[in-house]
Amino acid sequence: MIKFSEPGADLFIPGGGSIANALSRTSHLAIAAHQDDIEILAFHGIAECYQQAERGFCGVVVTDGAGSPRAGDYAEYTDEKMQEIRAEEQRAAAKLGKYxxxxxxxxxxxxxKNTPALSLVDELEEILIKTQPEVVYLHNPMDKHDTHVAVFLKSLAALRRLPEKNRPKVVYACEVWRDLDWVCDKEKIALKSDEPRELALALLQVFDSQVSGGKRYDQAVLGRRLAHATFSHSHVVDDVKGVTYAIDVMPLLEDSMLTVEAYVQGFVERFAYSLTTTLAALSQD
Structure with a gap:
């Protein structure tokens, strides 16, 4: 059994049965900062495993859910009460998505954000060892939410600890608080995120404390996925109705000397180069 550092931590097995069996079924795993982030960034993995006996999806939420915006029925709720509600919503999403x-x-x-949080890295490493997923979904290091970036960094530290033979085959860093549509087309990865549409919507609406509490993530996330699918290619008819963009994290695992700063700067520089070369080619001066 994994030893947790925080007293409020828990492990939920939606389908019942033994913890060992549930963890050993894991083929796809997402590590996210907050409740509902998994359902935003990793729906591709949830759908890949949904009702599939040979695949299992495991979610990891790092923070306690405190400090979220609230309005309506939740306007007067304390941080402690909101933490309880958000944790229960996450368990409900896991049950609905058959994690x-x-x-x-x-x-x-x-x-x-503000400490090395080595106990967190230890826990993430142990979870990765126990589950041995083939595919991992993370926040992306270019996200504009500081907690998301911090969780990415802690997740990367845990992944880098793993022996090469025990590492996932694929690691995606996905969009939540900053879209990745700006990344050069040949570098960004379009993760199909449109079906089952009813499940995609229901998983977001489970988080009523956020949706009814002032943030319409259910509309915004599905709208962004549709927009990405529609605007991805100007001369091609849409073949999917929803896309989540991601980038490949494997270079950071394959080269332990590659810093995250250099990795990110590479995307920015290549994007800037693509813009300036297009402008130069089309300039009539």
């Missing part, structure tokens, strides 16, 4: 397992590690956001 093999759902971890909630309950770290305060400030601890993840």
């Amino acid at each position: 093999s397992a759902q971890f909630q590690l309950a770290y305060p956001s400030h601890q993840v």
Whole structure:
């Protein structure tokens, strides 16, 4: 059994049965900062495993859910009450999506952002060892939410600890608080995120404390996925109705000397080069 550092942490097995069996079924795993982030960034993996006996999806939420915006019925709720509600919503999403397992590690956001949080890296490493996923979904290091970036960095640290033979085959860094449509086409990865549409919508609407509490993620996320699919190619009829963009994290695992800063700067420089070369080619001066 994995030893948690935070007293509010828990492991939920939606389908029942033993923890060992649930974790061993994991083929796809997502590590995210907050409740509902998994359902935004990793729906591709959820759908890949949904009702598939040979595949299992495992979710890991790092923080305790404190400090979220609230309005309407939730306007007067304390942080402690909101944490309880958001944790229960995440368990409900895991049950609806038929996840093999759902971890909630309950770290305060400030601890993840402002300290080395070595206990968190230890826990993530142990989860990865116990589950041995083939595919991992993370936040992306260019996200504009500081907690998302911090969780990415802690996740990368855990992945880098793994022996090469035990590492995932694929690691995606996905969009939540900053779209990745600006990344050069040959570098960004379009993850099919349109079916089952009813499940995609229901998974977002489970988080009523956010949707009814002032943030219409259900509309915004599905709208972004559709927009990405529609605007991805100007001269091709849409063959999917929803896309989540991601980038490949494997270069950071294959080269331990590659810094995240250099990795990110590469995307920015290549994007800038593509813009300036297009402008130069089309200039009539």
